[in-house]
Amino acid sequence: xxxxxxxxxxxxxxxxxxxxxxxxxxxxxxxxxxxxxxxxxxxxxxxxxxxxxxxxxxxxxxxxxxxxxxxxxxxxxxxxxxxxxxxxxxxxxxxxxxxxxxxxxxxxxxxxxxxxxxxxxxxxxxxxxxxxxxxxxxxxxxxxxxxxxxxxxxxxxxxxxxxxxxxxxxxxxxxxxxxxxxxxxxxxxxxxxxxxxxx
Numbered sequence: 504x505x506x507x508x509x510x511x512x513x514x515x516x517x518x519x520x521x522x523x524x525x526x527x528x529x530x531x532x533x534x535x536x537x538x539x540x541x542x543x544x545x546x547x548x549x550x551x552x553x554x555x556x557x558x559x560x561x562x563x564x565x566x567x568x569x570x571x572x573x574x575x576x577x578x579x580x581x582x583x584x585x586x587x588x589x590x591x592x593x594x595x596x597x598x599x600x601x602x603x604x605x606x607x608x609x610x611x612x613x614x615x616x617x618x619x620x621x622x623x624x625x626x627x628x629x630x631x632x633x634x635x636x637x638x639x640x641x642x643x644x645x646x647x648x649x650x651x652x653x654x655x656x657x658x659x660x661x662x663x664x665x666x667x668x669x670x671x672x673x674x675x676x677x678x679x680x681x682x683x684x685x686x687x688x689x690x691x692x693x694x695x696x697x698x699x700x701x702x
Contacts, residue, residue, distance in 0.1 A: 505530040508628075508693070509537055511557040511571035515657060516653040517682070524677050524686045529693065537565055550575050550587055551634060554625035562627045563637050570626040570689060574681065578618040581609060589655070599654050603647060607658060616642040620659065621679035624689050632691060637684030639663075652676060 510521055510678045522531045543560045545553040552572040552684070557571035575586045584608065586591035593601035610616065617640070624635040641663045647657035649669025656668035656676075663679050664671065677683035 507532055507567075509534070509561055509565075509567040509569035511543070511561045511569050520677060520682055521675065521686055524683055525674055525690060529690070534561070534566075537561075537567060539565060546586060547574070550621060550623040551570065551625070553587065554623045554634075555632065557566055558627045558632070560626040568626075568628045570621050570624050572624045572682065572685065574620065574622045576606075576618060576620055576659070578606070578610070580613045580615045580617075605660055606643065606655065607646070610645075616644075618643050618659065620655075622681040624685045626689060626692070628693070635685045635688040635692070637681040637688065639681045639688070640681060651697055673688070692698040 505528065506647060507530045507607055510518060511534060512518055518533050519533070525531055531661070541560070541564070543557050546555055554571045555571035558569055559574075561567055561569040561571070573587070575589045577583045577586050585602070590597050591602075593605040619638055619640045622637045624637075626633045626635070642660050642662075643694045644658045644660050644667060647669070648667045649657050651669075651671060651673070652669045658667065660667050661679055664675075668676050668680065669677065677686075
């Protein structure tokens with residue numbers, strides 16, 4: 504029988520990615536699945552801080568073992584921006600197209616296109632908090648390419664590929680992506696026989 508664990512997100516794209524990576528062993532529940540419609544604040548100034556806030560919120564208010572992630576795109580030429588503000592770079596509306604357009608505008612004429620995606624996952628299981636991080640290096644392209652993925656995927660070209668994340672199949676992206684790498688570490692930890700999530 505699959506074990507249940509809650510992924511503290513309302514982002515359907517992230518949920519689909521994590522469920523695909525997790526496969527058949529874990530039943531990944533969404534916030535909607537547990538009846539949580541809270542607007543969980545993300546007030547920290549680090550990815551780790553935001554991930555911890557979301558995980559603790561669900562554990563404290565709903566009692567479930569859970570994990571939460573926060574992801575940022577760090578661009579060298581912009582001093583690490585958009586970073587922790589990646590999802591709301593162009594404003595509070597979480598508009599991916601607007602975020603990409605603003606980033607490309609801010610990168611006009613910039614020779615150094617180096618960037619990295621970083622995901623931090625915070626897990627609360629058995630009362631303990633554990634952290635898992637995944638990172639992928641790449642560059643910001645000069646224009647969008649591809650229709651897959653979400654967020655900044657059409658303008659991020661990972662070092663291990665000759666196409667953007669948005670041109671890849673989900674399996675190809677998950678094999679090298681920041682979230683894929685962080686999730687692999689999470690699942691490796693959860694697979695230890697001493698770890699038990701919510702039955």
